[in-house]
Amino acid sequence: MTELTDAQLDKYARHIVLRDIGGAGQKKLLDAHVLIIGAGGIGCPAIQYLSAAGTGTLTIVDDDVISLSNLQRQILFTGDDVGQAKVEVAANVARKINPDIVVNKINQRLTAQHLSDHGAAFLDGVDVIIDGSDNYQTRLLVSDISVRHQIPLVSAAIGQFQGQLGTFRGWEADKPCYRCFVGDALDPDDCDNCSEVGVLGAMVGLMGSFAAMEAIRVIAGFGDDTAGKLQLFDGLKPSMRSLNLPKDPACSSCGT
Template sequence: MTEFTDDQLDRYARHIVLRDVGGLGQKKIINAHILIVGAGGIGCPAIQYLAAAGIGALTIVDNDIISLSNLQRQVLFSTGDIGKPKVEIAKIAAQKINPDVLINVVNERLTAQHFFDDAAAFFGQFDAIIDGSDNYQTRLLVSDLSIAHHVPLVSAAIGQFQGQLGVFRGWEKDKPCYRCFVGDALDPDDCDNCSDVGVLGAMVGLMGSFAAMEAIRVVTGFGKDPVGKLQLFDGLSPAMRSINLPKDPECKSCRPMMA
């Protein structure tokens, strides 16, 4: 892309006048392709803000259908959408926000068996991955794929009144991956989930919006590099703090990258 259309100049004017984004940054946004794993509480606001920002393409992966209990926090969906696939309704909603954004959907759960006849081609098209999935099996798989194909990972999670977010480039020898943070975490049958312990809808919106911002940071390079830090939000206090994440020298995912 070389020049903005008149409509683009108007639509993206508030980005273009930002000194740390500008016209060059907005062109990078328009040319970017983001993978979003999970069209739930975190994925919904991320999709909204990335579409509004003018991201060139979004690929959304989720196999779930919309239920009444989702509507308290999954803001792309409404009562009339109950029973429909999340990815299909998310696509319609995102295109209403910005018809110029290309939306690809995969109505399946991401597993090790998917896409991997030619994984390099599939993951090579993305500039960043946002992971808003709700289980460690998927999160660790996404992390490993991020490392294998050198795609920056924005990982966001929530629980009750708390949220956390990190940006990972685990293939770099001095940068941690998501597995460095959680280890070989499992999903025990008795693990608490939001249906058991609850979650504040607005906190989910905050983390999804933050994930969208970090994906835009990955694409444009504005501000400071957040890799190597975990951002923690406590909605009860309220408070926010940042902690350093070291690279685990025994991590089975990114240890070879330390050599």
Template sequence: MTLTDEQLDRYARHIVLKEIGGAGQMKLARTRVAVIGAGGIGCPAIQYLAAAGVGALRVIDDDVVSLSNLQRQILFGTNDIGRPKVEVAREAVARLNPDVAFEAVPERLTSANAAELIDGVDLVLDGCDNFATRLAVADHCTRARIPLVSGALGQFQGQIGTFRGWEAGQPCYRCFVGDAFDADDCDTCAEQGVLGAMAGLIGSWAAMEAVRAIAGFGPDPAGKVHVFDGITPALRTIRIPKDPSCKACAARAA
């Protein structure tokens, strides 16, 4: 695979970075990424992954645009209210970068259909808003050995983590959050609120971590969770230990 003259121009600011270069840009062009949720995190992540030249994006979300989304979900406008989010995202990506193959999946991901919806991709970026979906995504990524970038936010705080739990010594997402709670019991933005700009920050950061995982620049981020406090502001990084009794990854580690 080679980059066309137009692609060399489009991605020039990546290619001049020694940490990415032409080889890294071609890795991006060959990569298929699934984005779970076209919400506050998914909207900026989709845009930056498309702009970066990821070869294919599969966006999974069964929701439609509502007026309350517009404070933070920057792919959408007032005229999009009532339309499926994945269809609006498809149009936005087509305008932004025709190099990107886009697959719209207007379904809710569950543990029953996770394999069907996720298989065939090289990386998953999860920005959904409930633990039931997060655990279904994470557990399947561990089973299928698909790297997972997980982003979450609420109020003035956000967090990002990268997980490859099938590897020896590496935790999975379930090692981080455990499984001793009701997976459906999760605070929502509607209940607690969220700063709109925080969604932009975490979604963009998630896209950066996805590009890092694909192109391979910088230290390996797997097994770490970065927590950003927007009030202070302050950032701290937590290394997550592998849970030897984790039901998702303990028996799968090489």
């Protein structure tokens, strides 16, 4: 386990003094590897906070380029970045936030071939996956990758003024996977498009920060185990509630 230097003891002091994280938890963060699917509205704040927290390695996957309409909610980017690859800019910003971390960038879209052992080579050493993608096809693929390779998944989604987040360990006998929650999604493109229905930028920031917190929970082990629970946030009220998700015995990914 990584030993903390004097500079790191100072840099991460506010984590270290937390009884439920402490020096041991911070060392786990420094040794951790988080895979982030999507450098958009959810991915941006997650990248920002995980970088600042001292997460040892971040791997960012996205094949999109920055557009002007992204700037309302994707807080790592500025007008000067329009037209550039999201992974390139996000990786550069992450390194500026924390020069001590390693940032890998994968400028491609996940496909079914990433389910194979050869295609999933980028999963080596990954401790937790954050999925901030915007379509069911990718979300279900990420869920299947999580189950196959037994990597905890933090999945976050938003729409208009609402957000939802869940942590999944579907390979465990009593825990559901994301596919247990949504089924097989007969129309993989059936997701709300924020260009059509709109989205509150601050809500995206809230859920991305929430996803970063849940990833840190998985790594450092603080607080309650939230696997199998769905957190629902309604920004109009505002209110938050938690649901226990059942495991589907007939699930095509993790069922018996």
